[in-house]
Amino acid sequence: MLRIQVRVTPGSRREALEWDGSSLRAWVRAPAREGEANAALIALVARHLGIKRYQVSIVHGAAAREKVLALEGLTLEEVQRRLGHTP
Numbered sequence: 890m891l892r893i894q895v896r897v898t899p900g901s902r903r904e905a906l907e908w909d910g911s912s913l914r915a916w917v918r919a920p921a922r923e924g925e926a927n928a929a930l931i932a933l934v935a936r937h938l939g940i941k942r943y944q945v946s947i948v949h950g951a952a953a954r955e956k957v958l959a960l961e962g963l964t965l966e967e968v969q970r971r972l973g974h975t976p
Contacts, residue, residue, distance in 0.1 A: 891961075891965060892959050894957055894958075895913040896909075898916045899954075900917075900918070904918055906972065908969055927947055931947070938960070938972075
């Protein structure tokens with residue numbers, strides 16, 4: 890299981906996911922209340938990486954903007970490739 894850091898910006902005008910050096914940057918429209926931004930983040934990551942939502946989980950930082958996600962069935966190289974980043 891791959892663990893990866895992500896910085897989330899909730900309440901954004903856009904929904905986007907980008908590779909930022911050694912971690913992810915995510916922008917979600919959902920506000921940071923009652924888990925809405927977390928649910929939107931999981932859906933966004935799953936959609937961009939072509940995996941199911943159950944394969945994405947927040948393992949650290951559920952109430953913070955800096956989070957650690959666990960991704961099932963992917964390697965770091967696959968994540969980078971699927972996001973259009975060439976190491």
